[in-house]
Amino acid sequence: MSQQTDSPPSNERVEAQYDEYLMPIWKNLNVPIKRASGSTVEDFDGNEYLDVFSGISVTNAGHNNEAVVEAAKAQLDEFVHGCTYVHPNQPAAALAERLAEVTPGDLQKTFFCNSGTEAVEGAIKLARKYTGSKEVLALEMSFHGRTLGSLALTGNKSYKADMAPTINDVAHVAPPYAYRCQMCDGGPCSCACAEDVERVIETHTADDLAAVVVEPVMGEGGIIVPPEGWLSRVKEIAHDHGALLVVDEVQAGYGRTGEMWASDHFDVVPDIMPQAKGIANGLPLGAFTASSEVADAFEAGDHLSTFGGNPVACAAALATIDELEGGLIENASEQGAWLSDRLAELEADYDVVGDARGLGLMQGIELVDPDETGPMGVAPAPDAELAKSVGKHLRERGIIIGVGGFHKNVMRFQPPLSISRDQLERAVEGLRTAVEATRDGGA
Numbered sequence: 001m002s003q004q005t006d007s008p009p010s011n012e013r014v015e016a017q018y019d020e021y022l023m024p025i026w027k028n029l030n031v032p033i034k035r036a037s038g039s040t041v042e043d044f045d046g047n048e049y050l051d052v053f054s055g056i057s058v059t060n061a062g063h064n065n066e067a068v069v070e071a072a073k074a075q076l077d078e079f080v081h082g083c084t085y086v087h088p089n090q091p092a093a094a095l096a097e098r099l100a101e102v103t104p105g106d107l108q109k110t111f112f113c114n115s116g117t118e119a120v121e122g123a124i125k126l127a128r129k130y131t132g133s134k135e136v137l138a139l140e141m142s143f144h145g146r147t148l149g150s151l152a153l154t155g156n157k158s159y160k161a162d163m164a165p166t167i168n169d170v171a172h173v174a175p176p177y178a179y180r181c182q183m184c185d186g187g188p189c190s191c192a193c194a195e196d197v198e199r200v201i202e203t204h205t206a207d208d209l210a211a212v213v214v215e216p217v218m219g220e221g222g223i224i225v226p227p228e229g230w231l232s233r234v235k236e237i238a239h240d241h242g243a244l245l246v247v248d249e250v251q252a253g254y255g256r257t258g259e260m261w262a263s264d265h266f267d268v269v270p271d272i273m274p275q276a277k278g279i280a281n282g283l284p285l286g287a288f289t290a291s292s293e294v295a296d297a298f299e300a301g302d303h304l305s306t307f308g309g310n311p312v313a314c315a316a317a318l319a320t321i322d323e324l325e326g327g328l329i330e331n332a333s334e335q336g337a338w339l340s341d342r343l344a345e346l347e348a349d350y351d352v353v354g355d356a357r358g359l360g361l362m363q364g365i366e367l368v369d370p371d372e373t374g375p376m377g378v379a380p381a382p383d384a385e386l387a388k389s390v391g392k393h394l395r396e397r398g399i400i401i402g403v404g405g406f407h408k409n410v411m412r413f414q415p416p417l418s419i420s421r422d423q424l425e426r427a428v429e430g431l432r433t434a435v436e437a438t439r440d441g442g443a
């Protein structure tokens, strides 16, 4: 063993190993985690942090949720791998049955994979197989993953630089982004962006549309909640054109918005529903669920994943759903309502807080420069530098928050759904102090 490998792990050492041996990924790393529990993570120097970002909205049942860990350990003692598509495994069977119960409407049959991007890509393949068509419509500012198919749908060029070409035949339409809406002329929302889906289909596609793919609440785009009526109108338009509605619940699903699925807020049943992130509280698992009619378009051999439906991950997912339904979704709804009021107060108190929005425990505030006008003359200019400073200020004071959005100016609250009121209060007070301290260029 090398001397390097012999030395004990430390924050410094883990970071040095990242520099030396991992491919140079985006450098916005928070502290290395030694252990985590609930909404708290601890680094190798013994520092504790309040985590209101859940590893990008994943540990919905709380870091190291005891019931989830126990379920995974019990399955580890039985067997770890058999390939779900060669040897049927009981946890995958039970999870698929459970998903048929907890997903809306007639959604019934599931395919298991390992991640969100795979879930989205599989959903596109299924939509193509079912409809016999090829084209896909997605939203500008959306995020659906980084493999070439889902990257083609992702409506943000910053993820695509140097990576093109992706798959062909994808058109994009404006997102339902009320704060920076360029359609309703600053007047009341008339859901013109939903109607525009029709125009874009007519203009940019060639009567071969397989799917319209949307996030029910846009996560990476900056916690963008569509107006009432938008999702159902988009579904109607998709169906009018012979296409399926794929609702990507990868980030907004699994209780995050205070309902099991974000689609539930809008009373819309997706045709295909990709899932991942919160599904197994951190174990790698992805899935997409469809009605039997749609799912049965797949024939043996049409799609496969060696690791998909891993029994340990599926056992963890079953325990995660129990935990979510056992009170955590309710907590997300309750704490989310409280948080929403507090963030609205920040918007009222500070002109650099341009907009506060969200559902349940998927909330964000947009930081802006009130003296500059934003893109296309709509709303104040996004202030990404301020958002970066606020994030750093919080991190240095022991709070981990998300910084993101299409314009990189949104502070993202996506804590474990088990978070307590005291912890949320600490995070909101920290945010207020951070905005106060950094808004005039302070650190």
Ligand SMILES: Cc1ncc(COP(=O)(O)O)c(C=O)c1O
Residues within 6 Å of the ligand: 056, 115, 116, 117, 118, 120, 143, 144, 145, 146, 215, 219, 220, 248, 249, 250, 251, 252, 276, 277
């Ligand atoms: C809505 C949505 N879809 C898909 C993905 C891709 O998931 P993964 O990173 O697991 O591939 C993400 C990731 O952030 C997401 O937010």
